[in-house]
Amino acid sequence: MLVRFWGTRGSLPVAATASIVQEKVASALLAASGRSFADLDEARAFTRNELDFATGGTFGGATTCVEIEAGDAAAGDPYIICDMGSGLRGFGLDAMRRCAGGHARVYHFFMSHLHWDHIMGFPFFVPAFDPNAHIIIHSGHEDAETALRRQQEEISFPVAFDWLRAKIEFRTLKPGEVYQIGAVQVELMEQHHSHSSFGYRFTDAAGKVAVFSTDSEHKMEKMHGEADVEAFFGNADLVICDTMYSLADSVSMKEDWGHSSNIVAIDLCHGARAKRLALFHHEPVYSDADIARMHGESIRYEELTREHAPLEVLCAYDGLEVAL
C-alpha cells in the first residue's frame, strides 16, 4: 500500500506570497554562505539534504485529497481517493497520465464529509470529463450528490454537473459494515463535526492498514467514547489525523469548530498501538515554520508520553508518499 498526499491544508487553500518565497531564498543563501555549487544537481542536493524542510520546501496549500494506492494497477485495480479538496486537481492530471499508460479509468472516492474545502476540487477534476471514466462516490452522508450538484449550479460555476461526461454513481455506506471495494476492505466510523464526518479504515490484501480521520473533534465531555476511536485506529500502519489546532485552542476559543489537536491524536494513536501518525489538515494561517515547529513538538510529546513501542510522527505535506 502506498499513501500519496495531494492536499493537506485545512479549511482554505493557501499559497506562498512573494515575501514568503523571498524569506526562504534569503534563509537558504545564508545557510549556504561560503559554499559554491557546480551545477543545479548539487544545489538541489544541498536543498534536499541540508536545509530544514520549512526553508527548502513547503507543506503546501492544497486542501484535503489523499490517494490510497493498493493492489495492482497493471491488473486493473482502481484508484482510491479520500476527499475532493483542491488537491484533487493535481491528482486528476496525474491520473490522466497514468490512464494513458494503461491504468483502469475507475475512481472510488471516499468522502469524509461535504464541506466546501473537501469538495471544491471536483469541478476541476479532469477525469470527470472523460467519457470512458467511471467515478463512484462513497459517503456516509446521503446528501453527497446534492452537495456536488449544488456547487456546480450556474450561480457558483459555469460547468453544470450534468455536462460531465464520466459515468458517475453515488453510494451511501454504513458504519459497522465491511466493504470490499477495489483492492481494499473499507470500514467507516462516524465522527463529531458539523453535519457529521466519517473516518475510513482501509485494509489491503497484505493486511496493511491506513486510517483516514479528518475533521473530527474529540470532545472533552465524551472522553469515555475514545475507546471506540482507538479500536478503529487499532494497530494501523498509518493514521492520518486532523491535528489543526493546539490542544488549548481546541478546548477554548476554537471549541466546537470540529477539529482536533496533535496532542489528542498522539494519545489516540498510542492507545491504538498504531505504528505511524500523519499530522494533517494544517491550519491555513500557519506558516511552514509554524507547521514544522508543531511537528517537532509533536515528536517530543510522543517521546514524553510513550509507554509502548514508538509511534512514528510524520507531518503530511502536499506530495508526501508513505509506503506501508
Added chain:
Amino acid sequence: MQWSSTERQGCIIASPDGRVDEATAQAFTDHLASSVSLAAESSSRKLIVDFSGLDYMSSRGLRALTLAKRQADTAGVAMALARPNTVMREILAISRYDKLFAVTDTIEDAL
C-alpha cells in the same frame, strides 16, 4: 493515584501524586471537581494544583483541567498550577496550556 489537600492562607492546595493517563484520568477528574468545590468554600476562593508529585499527564488529564477550570469559573474560584517538573512544563508548553493557566515555580508565587 494519591491525592491530598491542605489549606494555606485561605487557598486550597491540591496535591496529586503519580501520573495522569487513561487509567487514572477519571480519578484525577473527580478529585479536581471536589477540590474546586472545597475552594469555593474557602476564604480566598483559590485552588492551587501542586504539580510537584506528578510525573506526567496525557491529554485526558489536561482536558480534565479544562473541565475543572470551567467549574471554577462558574463558582468564582481562581485556579493556578504550581511546581511542574520539567516534563510537565514541556507538556504544558506543547499543548499551550501554559496560555490557559497561570503556571508558577513555587506555591508561594501562586498564593
